[in-house]
Amino acid sequence: MRRAGPAPPLRKGPAAMTTEATLARFREYMVGPSRFMSLLSVFELGLVDQLRERPGASAAELGQAVGAKPDAVEQLLFLMVKEGFVAQDEETGGYTLDALAEVAESDLKRALTYMNMIKVVALRQLFYLTDSVRTGTIVGLKELYGAGEGTLYDIVADHSDLNDAWLTLMNNVTANIDPWFFANIDVPAGAQVLDVAGNTGLGAIHTYRHKASEGLKVTTFDLPEKEATCLENFAKHGVAEHCSFIGGNVFDEIPQGFDTVLIKHFLDMFDKDDVFTILKGVHRSLEPGGQVHIMVPVYPEDIRDTDNYNVDFFPAFFIGCTMGQGGPQKMSTYQRWLEECGFKVTKALTKDPAEVPRDVIPVQAILCATKI
Numbered sequence: 001m002r003r004a005g006p007a008p009p010l011r012k013g014p015a016a017m018t019t020e021a022t023l024a025r026f027r028e029y030m031v032g033p034s035r036f037m038s039l040l041s042v043f044e045l046g047l048v049d050q051l052r053e054r055p056g057a058s059a060a061e062l063g064q065a066v067g068a069k070p071d072a073v074e075q076l077l078f079l080m081v082k083e084g085f086v087a088q089d090e091e092t093g094g095y096t097l098d099a100l101a102e103v104a105e106s107d108l109k110r111a112l113t114y115m116n117m118i119k120v121v122a123l124r125q126l127f128y129l130t131d132s133v134r135t136g137t138i139v140g141l142k143e144l145y146g147a148g149e150g151t152l153y154d155i156v157a158d159h160s161d162l163n164d165a166w167l168t169l170m171n172n173v174t175a176n177i178d179p180w181f182f183a184n185i186d187v188p189a190g191a192q193v194l195d196v197a198g199n200t201g202l203g204a205i206h207t208y209r210h211k212a213s214e215g216l217k218v219t220t221f222d223l224p225e226k227e228a229t230c231l232e233n234f235a236k237h238g239v240a241e242h243c244s245f246i247g248g249n250v251f252d253e254i255p256q257g258f259d260t261v262l263i264k265h266f267l268d269m270f271d272k273d274d275v276f277t278i279l280k281g282v283h284r285s286l287e288p289g290g291q292v293h294i295m296v297p298v299y300p301e302d303i304r305d306t307d308n309y310n311v312d313f314f315p316a317f318f319i320g321c322t323m324g325q326g327g328p329q330k331m332s333t334y335q336r337w338l339e340e341c342g343f344k345v346t347k348a349l350t351k352d353p354a355e356v357p358r359d360v361i362p363v364q365a366i367l368c369a370t371k372i
Contacts, residue, residue: 033123038079040115043108047073048100051086056094110176111359113169120165121152122321129320137324152322157225170265174202177295177351177364182210184349184366185293187260190215194258194285196250196278197266198222201230204243207262218243221255254281261286264295268328269318272337279341286371292343297328298350298365307353309361334367343369 017025042048045066050057054065059077063070077095080086087098100108125132125140132139141147145162147155156163187193190213195203198220207218218239220230224247234240246255251274254261261282267275282292300308310328318326329337335345347368356363 035079036115036118037123038076039085040112040119042076042080042085043112045073045076047077048097051095051097052101055096056089056092058092058094062095107357107359110172110357113172114359114361117165117169120161122317125321126316129316132320132324135324138321140320151324170199171202173362174206174265178203178206178210180351180364181264181293181295181366182206184347185368186291187211187213187216187293189213191217191260192258193218193260193262194246194255195220195262195264196254196282197263198230200226201233201243201245203262203264204230205233205237205239208239208242212242216242219255219258220245221248221250223247223249250278250281254278254285256285257287258285259287259290261290261292262294263292267294267296267334268314269323269326271325274325275337276341279338279343283342283371288371290371291346292338292369292371294334294367294369295364296334296367297362298331298334299328301330301332303330308363310363313361331365331367334365338367338369342372344372345369 045068047062047066050062050065054061057065059070059074062068063073066073077086077088081088081095081098084098085100087096088094089096124144125138128139128143137149138147138151141150141152141155145155145159152162152166156166187207191211193204193207193211193216195207195218198204199222201220204218204220208216220226220243222230222245227245227247230245231240234243234245248255263278263282267278270278279292286292297310297314299311303311315327331348331350335348338345345367347366350365351363353363
């Protein structure tokens with residue numbers, strides 16, 4: 001039996017929190033969902049667009065333009081004024097964009113893509129988070145979509161609201177982070193590359209575009225139902241002769257005979273036992289000396305690091321909204337797991353949070369390892 005020691009103090013960062021500070025933090029959590037939806041609703045109603053076109057508009061004018069009661073418009077805008085997103089003229093009562101006027105529309109679009117995914121995929125399902133933790137299943141998907149025992153990824157094809165919100169964000173994330181990923185990995189000339197759980201082929205397309213060489217072949221490995229869309233994407237992007245598709249399930253068998261394997265946006269979806277199954281399958285698929293390159297969000301080694309929001313978001317998202325299990329790990333944990341599965345880690349690199357747009361949640365990492 002392990003001997004019990006003194007209980008560690010409750011801390012936020014380097015300093016202990018008082019009872020008052022702890023309760024104040026509770027209040028921040030209480031108002032979080034209301035803040036989120038008030039901000040998103042201001043965009044969904046078109047109020048930001050109206051203020052961009054008609055600065056100084058009153059609540060009555062805004063309400064008439066967007067088809068809402070002026071009273072409700074004013075209630076939503078109170079928070080926007082408090083946060084400094086919108087300003088109100090005390091004499092006329094008219095509203096103008098404040099901080100929002102300084103944000104590029106491309107940045108707003110990226111942030112709103114995240115927010116829409118959170119609204120559609122997360123908010124409703126997270127009502128059932130406690131039940132999902134207890135059962136290891138996505139109870140929200142059962143209650144709201146009749147999804148049985150499946151995961152989010154099993155049902156998105158049958159529910160356009162989930163698919164559109166999730167896939168739009170994932171394609172944006174892939175497009176934004178892949179240049180950094182490929183700039184920091186080595187793919188030998190003429191390599192035979194397997195993109196594990198490559199979905200509809202975007203990762204394979206990016207692999208060929210970033211690492212093109214004579215003889216390079218990139219194969220997407222995913223569930224058989226992804227094949228038609230994947231091949232269509234290869235043809236559309238002009239890489240059909242360089243990219244191919246193999247259907248299957250990573251938990252049955254991973255295709256063998258490859259010298260480079262990519263695992264992106266995938267390992268963090270699973271608990272330790274399943275991660276080991278995947279890594280051991282990849283080990284079997286690689287030729288001796290072959291490399292695996294992994295991209296995955298990671299927790300900071302000091303979990304109290306307030307610059308990293310992965311721990312704020314991913315546990316609830318994976319357990320309550322998508323998989324019923326999973327969540328990122330610390331970099332040191334992934335390194336240890338790779339070594340236990342027969343690999344030698346050759347690179348471990350975390351994206352500098354200062355280089356990540358401030359509205360983006362994931363802080364990604366790269367792990368490169370060689371089969372030994």
